[in-house]
Amino acid sequence: MKKRVAAICLLFALSACSKNETKPFKIGLINFVLGKVYLIGKDGTEISAKAGLPLDSGMKIKTVGKDSICEVYIAENAIKLFGDSIVSVDVLAHDSETESDNSIFKLEKGRVMGIVKNKLMKNENFQINTPTCTAAVRGTTFFVSHEKKSSSVSCIDGKVEVSSPKSKPVVVEENENAEVSKTQKIKKSDIDKDKAVALKKDSEIKELTPENKETFTKIDSGDAKSRDSVRKKIKRINYPDKKDSKGNSKDDESGSADVFFFKSND
Numbered sequence: 610m611k612k613r614v615a616a617i618c619l620l621f622a623l624s625a626c627s628k629n630e631t632k633p634f635k636i637g638l639i640n641f642v643l644g645k646v647y648l649i650g651k652d653g654t655e656i657s658a659k660a661g662l663p664l665d666s667g668m669k670i671k672t673v674g675k676d677s678i679c680e681v682y683i684a685e686n687a688i689k690l691f692g693d694s695i696v697s698v699d700v701l702a703h704d705s706e707t708e709s710d711n712s713i714f715k716l717e718k719g720r721v722m723g724i725v726k727n728k729l730m731k732n733e734n735f736q737i738n739t740p741t742c743t744a745a746v747r748g749t750t751f752f753v754s755h756e757k758k759s760s761s762v763s764c765i766d767g768k769v770e771v772s773s774p775k776s777k778p779v780v781v782e783e784n785e786n787a788e789v790s791k792t793q794k795i796k797k798s799d800i801d802k803d804k805a806v807a808l809k810k811d812s813e814i815k816e817l818t819p820e821n822k823e824t825f826t827k828i829d830s831g832d833a834k835s836r837d838s839v840r841k842k843i844k845r846i847n848y849p850d851k852k853d854s855k856g857n858s859k860d861d862e863s864g865s866a867d868v869f870f871f872k873s874n875d
Contacts, residue, residue, distance in 0.1 A: 634828050634836055635703045635710060636843070637664030637683040641815040644677030644692070646670065650847040661820055665843045669697045672719070680814050682821060683712050684829075686735060687724045689814055694719025699738070707732040714738070720754040722812060725767075742773045742789040750812050751781075759790040763800060765808045771795055 639648070639662045646658040649669035656662075658670065658679055670679055675692035683701065690696055700713035709732035714721070716739045725735050728748035736745040739755040742762065749767025753760065762771045763786045771787045772778040776794040781787045784805050788796045800808070817825075827835035 634839075635683070635701050635712075636828070636839060637681045637688075637698070637701060638662070638821045638824060639664065639679065640682050640687070640818055640821055641678070641680040643679075645673040646677055646679040646690075647673070648846060650849065652848055654846075654849055656846060656849070660818060661824075662846070663839050663843050664698055664701070665847075666698050666701050668846065669695060669717075671695045682817055682825075684710070684825060685726045686712065687814055688714060688737075689722040689724070689812075691720040691722075691811070694721060696721050696737075704732065709733040712736075716753050716755050716760075718755055720752065722750065722752050722814075724750050724812070724814065739789075741791050742771055742787075742795075745770050745772075752808060752811070759788065762787045762789070763804075763808060765800075765805065765812060 639658050639660055641660060642658050647655040647670070648658045648662055648664070649655050649671060651667045655671070664670070664681055664683075670681065670690055672679055672690050672692055672694050677692045679690040681688050681690075688696065695717040696719075697715045697717060699715050700711050702711050703709070704711065709730055711734045713734065714723075714737045716737055721737060723735065723737050723744070723746065725746050725748045729735060729746075734745065736743055737753045738744075739753060739760040741755070741758065741760045744751060744753050744762045746767065746769050749769055750765050751767070751769045752763040752765070755761075762769055762781055764781045764783055766783055768783075769781045770778050771781050771789065773789045773791075773795060775792060776789070779787055779795045779797055781797060784800045786798050786800050788798075824835060824839070828839060
């Protein structure tokens with residue numbers, strides 16, 4: 610009898626554990642969109658970006674038009690894309706051995722802001738790369754822009770380490786700017802007052818929506834249902850193989866089917 614009771618208790622325990630996952634799971638969530646913004650999946654298909662859509666490694670975000678904006682949260686940290694920009698998500702990962710997070714983005718063109726609210730641990734990494742430089746931080750607010758063959762990194766809070774193939778790493782501090790090209794060493798200079806005011810204004814970002822906050826809380830707690838739901842959305846963005854005659858996803862769990870898919874020409 611005791612063995613039977615023990616076996617039943619074990620089954621209940623296993624059932625309870627199956628409802629939650631302990632495997633690390635790191636994503637980004639689109640929090641705010643203004644103008645024309647698109648999320649590009651791994652197969653090159655674009656969808657109109659909207660708040661609540663997940664962002665995973667291998668995806669891209671594209672803003673079209675000088676006034677378009679997209680804000681994405683990665684837990685407490687965030688990136689903000691400005692007009693006519695393309696950012697690819699190279700790495701969004703959690704290392705269970707070191708309990709550290711790694712977020713690596715590549716700015717293909719345009720301008721993006723990175724916000725790291727809390728100081729990162731020794732093994733953690735948050736960086737934005739361009740074809741000419743790498744901007745890595747521990748806790749700061751900074752801007753990175755890239756056009757043609759040159760990049761610019763502006764820091765308005767904290768410190769950013771900027772490196773390039775042609776130059777030793779340079780630490781850019783508050784109200785400093787670094788210009789980087791493929792053929793020259795990094796040039797650092799002070800940011801004038803007018804530009805500093807403009808950057809402060811550009812650094813404003815919307816608070817995390819209640820819906821996104823709830824999603825982060827659930828997946829961080831290991832809620833299997835929430836994680837499965839996010840994974841399905843990621844899969845549909847990367848490989849949208851189920852569409853109706855209008856190109857809308859048929860199996861959107863939110864009940865909406867207003868996401869338009871089309872092939873990227875980039």
